[in-house]
Amino acid sequence: MNLRVGQTLCSAVDGTAVIVVRCPRQDVTLTCGGREMSPQDSAPTSRAAALTGAPANGALIGKRYATEDGALEVLCVRPGEYPLEADGTALAVKAPRPLPASD
Structure with missing residues (x-):
C-alpha cells in the first residue's frame, strides 16, 4: 500500500x-x-478473525511505533489487542526523546 503522511x-x-x-x-x-x-x-464494519493466534502485545494509545531503520513511523490513536507489523517485521515502540535540562 502506498502510505501518506497524515493518513x-x-x-x-x-x-x-x-x-x-x-x-x-x-x-x-x-x-x-x-x-x-x-x-x-x-475500514470494514465487522471485525474479522485474526490470522496470527491469540492477542498479545497490542498497540498502546499515544505511543509511536517505528521500523528499525526509522523509515516508517506511526502514532497509535486507538489501542488494540494485536501487534503492528510492516512487511512481516514487528514495529517497536519508539523511545521518547529526553527534554533538555532547564537550569
Missing part, C-alpha cells in the same frame, strides 16, 4: 487505529494481527 489506518481485526507520521518512498504493507490495515474511510 489514518484502521485494523480489520480489532479497534487499532494509527496515523502515519513518517513513511518510506516505496510501498509498505502495514498489518495488525496478520491482516492488512486499511484507510479509515474504507
Whole structure:
C-alpha cells in the first residue's frame, strides 16, 4: 500500500487505529494481527478473525511505533489487542526523546 503522511489506518481485526507520521518512498504493507490495515474511510464494519493466534502485545494509545531503520513511523490513536507489523517485521515502540535540562 502506498502510505501518506497524515493518513489514518484502521485494523480489520480489532479497534487499532494509527496515523502515519513518517513513511518510506516505496510501498509498505502495514498489518495488525496478520491482516492488512486499511484507510479509515474504507475500514470494514465487522471485525474479522485474526490470522496470527491469540492477542498479545497490542498497540498502546499515544505511543509511536517505528521500523528499525526509522523509515516508517506511526502514532497509535486507538489501542488494540494485536501487534503492528510492516512487511512481516514487528514495529517497536519508539523511545521518547529526553527534554533538555532547564537550569
